[in-house]
Amino acid sequence: MTNGGVWRLLRIAALATIACAWVASPATAKAAGADAEAGKQIFQEKCTACHTIGKGNLVGPDLKGVTALRPREWLQQWIAAPDRMLAAKDPVGIALLHEFHDVPMPNLGLSAAEANALIDYLATAVPGAAVPPAEAVSAPAPATSAPAASGDPEVGKELFTGAARFRNGGPPCMACHSVGGIGALGGGQLGPDLTTVVTRFGGAAATAAFVGGSPTPTMNAVWQRTPLTADERANVVAFLAQAAISERPTQAIWRLLGLAILGLAILLVAAGWIWRRRQPDGVRLPMLARQRNTARGQPATAPRRT
Amino acid sequence: MKIQSQVSMVFHLDKCIGCHTCTVACKNIWTDRKGAEYMYWNNVETKPGTGYPTRWEDQGKYRGGWVLGGKKGRLRLRLQGKWGTLGNIFYNPYLPTLDDYFEPWTYDYQNLFDAPEGDDQPTARAISMVTGRYMDTIEAGPNWDDDLGGSQVYANNDPNLDHATEEERRLMEEIGRVVFFYLPRICNHCLNPGCVAACPAGAIYKRGEDGIVLVSQERCRAWRMCISGCPYKKTYFNWSTGKAEKCILCYPRLESGQPPACFHSCVGRIRYVGLVLYDADRIEAAASAPQAELVQAQRDAILDPFDPKVIAAAQAAGIPDAKIDAAQKSPVYKFVKRWHLALPLHPEFRTLPMLFYVPPMGPVLAKMDNGKYDTMDAKAEGLAPMLSALEKSRVPLRYMASLFSAGNEEIIRKVYRKLVAVRVYMRAQRVKDIPEAEVQKALAEGGTDAREVEAIFRLTSLPTFEERFVVPAMERETAVEALFPPLDPIARNYPTHKGEVGIGFHHDPQRGM
Structure with missing residues (x-):
């Protein structure tokens, strides 16, 4: 390995160490602390696109009383990484997926602390409070x-x-x-x-x-x-x-295919004309064929190699 | 006047015995590698014949070299202009195919050891070195028409015979008169190289201090325009590294004072190497001269290294004294400029090739006359007893003119008259069976004198190693310092200093950028 490669590895290792230290530091965890206010903020920013609290199902289920319905550990895992739980074939997750039109819940990139805050909020939320005031978020009302x-x-x-x-x-x-x-x-x-x-x-x-x-x-x-x-x-x-x-019109596919074939044909003809002087058989083979034909008394045309 | 020096070469074809030792020496040193199997930086062709690759001289197919007729009748590449290069850049139409070279092969020798016991003798089948598959028929090789093998096809298709009359063709095929000679070829390291001009990537360059044409393995982008652009088909494409390669005139050997390997190994000692000084300002005029005057125009571009004015100008141009001294001792200068014996190969390609050939004397044509062996028409020209008349030569002058003088037969005739004069004079000296009057007549016709003839004889037949190969100290370090001063802080990044450069690559060439 070259010197450059070694340095690059060292640099990556150093960066990774720093990143781990930062993520694991207690200060960060405390700052995100179990605070229902923070949870409300997160809910309004990230969840209202698909969920309500007590206002009925949207893409995802109504979350009223969800903290009573599911254990806290399951909620923590699910909110933090629903894609991983689905990949691990979590039975509750799969059942929800099928119930809600097979639209999987995306991984929103929430940290464990943020997920906890969210669960705290869900546990205390008043039905309907999820509707954010108009000025709260720049995104429009749910x-x-x-x-x-x-x-x-x-x-x-x-x-x-x-x-x-x-x-x-x-x-x-x-x-x-x-x-x-x-x-x-x-x-x-x-x-x-x-x-x-x-x-x-x-x-x-x-x-x-x-x-x-x-x-x-x-x-x-x-x-x-x-x-x-x-x-x-x-x-x-x-x-x-x-x-x-x-409904998609099926003949559109055929029209598209026809256009593609026509375009290809035009390109091939153009290429064949532009590069017509290129000799796929080279020089020697036609020369031999010419000689052979002359010897047999036939016209001196070169057959193409098969 | 812009004086530059060039390592230049002369091949004396009368001495070539067609042994291919040069080819083997070159192959073993430089092209015994994957992707280079089919490359022959040096090859020896039989003439008449189609050469390697097939019919390389046919520029109607391959579009190599230069033609007059660009804007205001100036030189332009026969291949294409800038727009043509752009249009064909991914698809160069004027390339030889693998079949025009040959598909390199080896043999399955292991089968001789591993074959199970059976009724038949095990054989080593041919295996392609490109595809790795068995080859049932081998249809072509690097020297397929050696010694007129397959001449009904190959010799008949020699492009130099395109202008031959029916009578000449018939005579050359007549069994009692059949004749051939050898034409060893390496890169000509031209003054006006077609490959350099055709390269869209600017990867090919002519080294300033010695005129060697090289392909940068780092800048080559595999467009392969050089292969079309070179009318001699002496650049090759390495299918493994994806880079073009060509003869490098063994510059690592030259830089250490040795002649190139093909020169060093030549059994017939036909090869001469030496410096010539030339005027770079005259290149364009020389390359655009009318066809019949091309040879003379090229001779004029080569300067007399004894002329005090030339010496002063060369010193002013920074050419070291050792090189001027070498140019004065150069055998190439003598053959090309002083004696007008050596001629460029196919000057009509207008690349000003710096490899020159002394054309071979055809074998004599004789008949038995009253029980005596009589050379034909020799008496009439005073050439008896060993030379027949030039016009009766077995190789027509027109054929030689097509090879070496762009069709100008007068130049060829002059060369032969001088070569004849050397033979007549030396025979008179040694065997003493030619009357003095005939000797004088031969000298007069050859436009030469006894002193010059003896010098020609000496350099042709009895030259020492040092007379054949005049390689001065190349002073590569001086040339490098002109571009990258050793104390320049930027230049320190370039590995171009003494002690830092060596033979080979800092890293191996590989496909892509």
Whole structure:
């Protein structure tokens, strides 16, 4: 190994040691302490996209009385890393997953201290208190107030495809998501296809809450600084809720395939013409073939090598 | 006048016996590696023949070298311009295929030991060194048409015969007159190299102090334009490292005062190496001369190292005295410039090759006349008893002109008349069976005199090692210091100092950037 490699390893080891020391330090744990106020803050920021307390199910279950329903250890593990518990085939987690439209709860990156604070809050929360005051968060109000039915699907489609801009400057949904009803070429492939998202999430209200809260890390990173307004959200969800887009026209696939084959054919013909002088057989083989044919008294044309 | 020095070479074809010792020496030192199996930095071809790779002289196929006819009739690469390079950069259409070289192979010798007992003698089948698969038929090799093997196909397709008349072709094929000679080839280390000009990555360069053309293994990006751009097909692509490689004129040997390996090992002692001084300002004019004048234009670009003006200019240009001294002793200077005997190979490619050939005398053409062996038409030209008339030579002058003088037969004729004069004079001296009048006539026709003839004879037949190989101290450290001063704080990063450089790479070449 070279000198550079050794140094790099040493540097990584040093960084890792410092990081561990910081994470394990009691000061950090104490600062995040078991405080229901902090839990409330976290709930409003990270949970309201999918959950209410006493206001009914959205994408995820209503959390009223959840602390009585589940042991504290299970809640701690689940809130901290639901993806890991699902991967470990936790029976309660799997049952919840199936009950709630197979939409898994994302890992929100909460520390153990934050999870504890959240559980403390859930244990003391008054039903309905989860609804944040309008000025509390920059993200719009949660699903209960989302006027899904009032949105205009036409405007929503324009917003989705980027034909109209979001007011706060966010990227069009199509940049990352595909959906039926926006043409044969579809949209981006980074996020999941949204064709049946409203059905999967159990209704327009849940979908609107999800969009507003942006709970997944990727969505959060994109939308935190440029949130949707309530109207925009309603319009986009109305578009997604249209029955028409839940079916994709099958002939579009064939049209796409036809276009691809035509394009390929044009490229091949162009390449064949531009590089027509290239000799796949080289010089020697045609020379031999010519000589052979001349010897037999045949026209001097070179057969191609098979 | 911008004087530079160049390590230059002469091959005396009359002395080549076609033993391929040079090829073996080069192969063992430089190209006995994975990816380089098919490379022959030095090879010996039989002429007439198609050479290696097949028909390399056919620039209609391979597009090597330069042509006149760019803007204002100036030189341009036959291959392509900048836009052509860009358009073909991922797909160069003018390359020889592996078949035009050959698929290198080895033999499955282990089978001779491991084969189970059976009725048949075990054999060692051929295995491709590229694919590792068995090869049932071997269709080509690096020297497939050696000594006119397969001449019905190969010799007949020699591009130099394209302009031969039916009569000449018929005569060359006639069984009693069949003739061939050898053409050893290495990189010509041209003054106006096509490979350098064709490289889109700027990886090929001509070393300033000695004119050796080299490929930087670090900057090469495998575009392979050099392989098309070189009309002599003397750059090769290493399929293992993904880099181009070529003859390096054994510069590590030159720098330690030895001649290159192929020169050193030459059994027939046909090879001469020496410095010449040339005027870099005249390169463009020399390369764009009319076709018939190309040879003379190149001779004019080479300067007289005895001229006080040239010496002063060379000293002013920073050429060390040892090199000027070596240029004065150079056998190449004598053959090329003083005696006009050595000619460049295919000057019509306009790369100004700095490897020169003394063309071979064809074997005599004779007939039995009244029980006496009589060389044809020799008496008429005063060449008896051992030379036939030039026009009756078994190798047509036109063929030689196509090889060595861009079709100018007059140049070839002059060379031969001088070579004939040397033979006639020396025979008169040693065997004493030629009348003085005929000797004088031969000298006059050759445009030479007794003193020059004796000097030619001496350097051709009796040269010592030091006369054949005049390699001065190359003073590489001076050349390096011009670019990277040893006390320069930035230059300290460059491993170019005495004691820091050696043979080989600081790290092995590998594919990619």
